[in-house]
Amino acid sequence: MTTAFRAVLAFCLLAGFYVLVGVIVAAAVALDVLLIIDFRVTLVKFAVVTTLAAGALIRALIMVSRRQEGEQPGVAVTREHEPVLWQTVEDLARRVRTAPPDEIRLVPEVNAAVAEETRFLGLKAVRRRMYVGLPLMQTLTVDEMRAVLGHELGHYSGAHTRLGAPVYRGRVSLLATVQGLDRHPFVQRLFTWYAKLYLRVSQAVSRRQELEADAFAVAIGGRQAMAEALRKIHYTAAAWDLYTGGYLSMAGAGGFRPAAVFGGFQSLLNDPSRQAELAELAARPEETSPYDSHPSLAERLAALERLPEPELVPDPRPALTLLRDADVAAGAVEESLWTPEALTVLRPVSWDELVSKGLYEVRNAEALRDLAVAGARVVGASRPYVDAAFEAIARGRQGELEERLRELGWEPGEGLLARVLGAALEGLLISHGQARWTLSWSGPARLLYDDGEEVALMEYAAAVAADSRAVGGLRAWLGDQGVRHDYVPSEAEQVAVPAS
Structure with a gap:
């Protein structure tokens, strides 16, 4: 089954979800009208259950439609702030034949990602954002970072982000609907079954899109750089989870917060005992599920090996050299971690x-x-x-x-x-x-x-x-x-x- 066919199927299932809601609402209205015209005791129970379920469905959809986008994470960096990073992203965008993002944000996550605000079910793009994780830049080389950025820009080039926005909204709507039907078990089971089907199809589309974006990454950075970047992301994500759970969680104790969040993370990464522990943790087999949004690391590495190796000039410098001043950038991203109240009340130590x-x-x-x-x-x-x-x-x-x-x-x-x-x-x-x-x-x-x-x-x-x-x-x-x-x-x- 091709990615395009799966994407079309996901959209059809999303449309079917709204049709299913419409059928239940229409049935409720029809039963209520029938009771008014020709009252029958045997229909009362069905009419009440159907009307309450229809009300719950409408309420859930209204709540989802009113949700606003939350505050964006991290800090936005302009071309004046980070000229090298912007030039790198724009050069890579030209190579994958897509428009560059309108905004680049440095974020406190072991991740790089792109998003696109769209209208008309993804047919019209409004604003593109790229998120670059500072903890990720602490561990990657320039080669590896370019491969990762190429992967993300590949999502733009393949129109993945335009497809992703309505598909994601569909997931939110379905899950919110299922949660809102907790008092109507029969209807909830129906929508739970439908949601699982939708998730299996839409997540399969997401996994295929990740492999397609990996092909862009290899064309830009090479197989070795992308493979090493994937391994480091896996390793660094485990380290970041350990760091935030075991160390950063102490922020607030005694009225203090760490003065160097990313400096502490680098210290943990440099510790030989932690390196051995994290390597063992990262080497454990991954559990996979049909509801995963990404293929497993093993599957992605195997797919990379089947791609042709381009001729490239290596650049083994640390990825942080793409920033004008890594310490200044780290300070700005660290500040974004704290609420205004925490910045005022907690003393950095x-x-x-x-x-x-x-x-x-x-x-x-x-x-x-x-x-x-x-x-x-x-x-x-x-x-x-x-x-x-x-x-x-x-x-x-x-x-x-x-x-x-x-x-x-x-x-x-x-x-x-x-x-x-x-x-x-x-x-x-x-x-x-x-x-x-x-x-x-x-x-x-x-x-x-x-x-x-x-x-x-x-x-x-x-x-x-x-x-x-x-x-x-x-x-x-x-x-x-x-x-x-x-x-x-x-x-x-x-x-x-x-x-x-």
């Missing part, structure tokens, strides 16, 4: 400081505060000092202490007191300058003493929580660390301790 102070706020500060407050409430102290919690344990009142912790918002569960106590003890060491959370690009942050030894208190905390006789040793050890018996965490001073 180094990754070392973000990890050190941010992890304390996330992991230790709340535990230290709540343990002091809970202890004071159990023993009837007027101030929330940490030793009050130790006193509660010494008196064998662990159950009451856990109950107060739950009142303060801690999730109930086995070992609750031990978990809070362990995190609080870590917090005491940090607040008294005895330990510090330390950044590691090879793995999770580690809590270390000044001499580099790792702090490991969780087992000890569990032992203290289970045995009131261990409190004396705990107090002596904390005294050796410079912790006063009447120490009140600054975070706990604002929490009221009701009189017993």
